[in-house]
Amino acid sequence: MKENKIVLSMKNISKEYSGNPVLKNVSIDVRAGEIHALMGENGAGKSTLMNILFGMPAIHATGGFQGTIEIEGEPVVIDTPTKAMQYGIGMVHQELMLIPGFTVAENIKIGREIGKSNFLSEILGKSMETLDTAAMNRDARNALDSVGMTSLREDTLVEGMAIGYKQFIEIAREIDKSNMRVLVFDEPTAVLTEDEARQMLDALQKIVDLGIAVIFISHRLDEVLEVSSQVSVLRDGTLVTSVPASTLTPNSLAELMVGRGMSSEVRSASGPRPDFSKAPVAVRFHDFWVDMPGERVKGIDLEVKEGEILGIGGLAGQGKLGISNGVMGMYPSRGCVEVFGQELQLSREGDALRHGVAFVSEDRRGVGLLIEDSIENNIVFSAMQVKKMFLSKKLLFTQQDRHAIREHGKKMIDLLDIRCTSGAQAVGRLSGGNQQKVLFVSEPTRGIDIGAKELVLDYLHKINREEGVTIIFTSSELLELRSICDRIAIIAGGKINSILKPTVSDAAFGLAMSGIKPEGGEEE
């Protein structure tokens, strides 16, 4: 590995946004044929660094950057994405850059279409060439095969494909570029299922075998350590370290990133686990069905006791997300849900809210937040609408109580360490009065970094233990569920497979998720 030559070297990169330094003297070297992991919390400067590398206009519209970029030892100026492409830098974006109305092949060859010349194009230039679909399909086929997508047809439309496929099409597009030197993967596995993620990591290996350098950004520590050979860690805009992956463990890497140890195991151990067997029932599901596309719930019966944290886990697509969405009326549902003995009218929007049930959606952009409103207003929005808090009556008109909102917003921002648009924001909303009795939280830590994750989990734990809020916590991360839940219901095939204690073995959870009832370890 060591003898591989350095293809990309970013030297002493500094960047500030309106006087606010976001990168301070960062230098990294990337070698051909290595997977170079770039780690850091949200806001550590990873994206900015990659945007600089890719010549994104956002960088140059805000005053450019200091430092130099060298490709194979030659200093280069990259001020547009086109330039970056010419130097062989490619990017697999987190938000997928595919055109739905084009075929797979057209997407793979976009910007680099193969043309057949005709007389018109000889005079008027290449723009009048007709496209050689056959040749384009052939190239696309090769690229797809080389990342292991042999079953995907190159002449189908991208529209409506599963997200996993789209990601592979993106990769195939980058591979297909003949001069590809450095390929950046921005959180490629964040949106994938376990199987797809595994396939993705295999594809990464195939790519580096072609002699391409890969810069790999991910929040999943274990997978980073598994595949990468070099790890660079950014924290608050500075390069903390750049070491071979073999010298790190998940714990030490997390420490480097956050600057503090992980406390997930500690939390579940703190304090005795209360006994809920005598506690009254807070939420009762009876034969509950939800028609949420891709996450169908097919009849569950479940009792959640007052004051407990119930985890809902399971693989993607098995229906775990459907439960909370159904209760909140986001999708049509059937069956009976009682909250403290009162039946919810599921078809009435907001009925659950009126019964003291709150919801943090997994789709924060679409459902969870008023993206264009201020953080403060987002935090108090539900409380204002449903509980009529933070309002004052002046001159007959109900008005927002600006002062109270500001105070509360400030408190929550401090408490949850909200940095601009982190996912913690959605949880902040819950605090709008702390009057809910039941809280549904769906994937609250998706796409946020470890530091913020800890804060969110701590906060959930706190409002549960100190204020007695019953929490139904849906997550795809088992570790997270096990760290704060009292019981964990595993959903498979739209039904509850089993309800497990957080302390049972990994194997039991594994079996339950795959739809097999594990022996023992079950509650009740």
Add this chain to the structure above:
Amino acid sequence: MDKNAFGKKCLSFLQRNAVVLIFAVVALFAMIASIQPATYFAGEITTRIARNAFLVLSLIIPVLAGMGLNFGIVVGAMAAQIAVFFGVHWNWTGLSGFFLTALLATPIAMLFGYLVGRLFNRIKGMEMIGGLVLGYCADGLYQLLFLVIFGTVIKIDDSRVMMTDGATGAINTIDLTPNIGSSLDTTPLLSVIEVAFYAFLVFQLAAILYRLMKKRPISWARHGVQVAIAVVVYALTYIPYVEDLLRQERLLLLVLTEFLCLFVLLAQAVRCILALLRKQPVPWKSALGYVIADAIVYGLTYIPAVYDVLVSTRVPMFTYLVIAALFVFNNVFSKTRLGHNIRAVGQSREIAFVSGINVDRTRIIAMIFSTIFAAWGQLINLQNLGTLSTYYAHTSIGTFAIAALLVGGASVHKANSKQAILGVILFHSLYVAAPAAGRELFGNAVVGEYFRTFVSYGIIAVALAMHAGNRLRELRASQNENLRAGPAGGGKPRAALSAVSRGFSVPGRCREGKKLKTSGEGPGL
């Protein structure tokens, strides 16, 4: 289950084509109510297609480029009118006059198109409202040009186009009959073929010379075959019967229908033979379908009522040929590199940009194309009308063309040339029938007149609303389809969809949900 699937298919067909179907029904109703003979409609509609289709087709490229329905074609029409004004002043006449006018209009339209493109690049996402307002703004400048600048700054002393007796500005109505009026409509195909033949020979020669000069390889065989085909086609025109037909300025619809039937038959035969030769699977089934449809159409010509229509309607051949050329161009163009880039930009500017496509430039090119075509379209329109209403000819061009396109089933995001042609036919059917229907039903033709004005604006609003509804439905359907196909994808609703669906009340969503339930696989709820 099978029956159910068929019903669903029908329903979805009705939903997708609701705009077209509703409009067809209304137009048909108006035609029946007007108690006019079918021959009247056939003649009128044939004329109006010739007049309007080119303009409607000029709207296609901006839709592909994601710029919506281009209300800016009004500006293209103005370019044409400026050229016509000078054409009359300089006494350009006949077909050559028409082409000179088109030649003059082109650079003006190019400039206008460039400016409109620049403007639209600054107001991305608001091109339609921007184009509409731009039309009004440009109208003011246009009046300034024709009322004030002509005559004072630019001295024009010509009573055919300028006011006399101390009044300033261009006259209200310029008679085009002595100049380019009907020049395109009355050109027999024979002259077109003759000119085209010699032009083709010159072109071939130029191509060979050009390639020799640039030292590029020359495929002599290809040139030879092309020239041979041209010679054969040209020789065919010396057959007395063919020559006689081609000499006619406006071909009888009956003859045209017969030739089209023959052409379809030949085309299918060629298709099958080619497939046989290339050892590909022969498309017997679809070929048979075409032949049967062909036979039915031919059979219909023997029904007296249809026959009457066919023998009383004459088609201006050259104009239709020009329209067909733009039709073909729109289709071929989208398969060129530039056309492909335009489509990419239309679907996502961001992705196109990251892929190295110069988005702003591509959009400007799309606007230039559209504006030039609009100018030519307005020229065709004016030569057919025979008069230029100096201050009003362009005013309703945009709305009418857009209404026609929408009636054909196009939307802001999707449009093709077929929809444009269908739209022109439907729109003008109603347009022709409405006044007569008004007279018959209400005893007053003015009611019909009001009705069609109301209709042309109403269509735009209704069609846009219906397409928005369809889009929402499609989005839901496609999402359902995806998720039914496999459990991949995390199952979170697409942000776009949830944003749309939040605009609807809960009962609506539940009804929707129930529909999904009965159709979905697995245990319905």
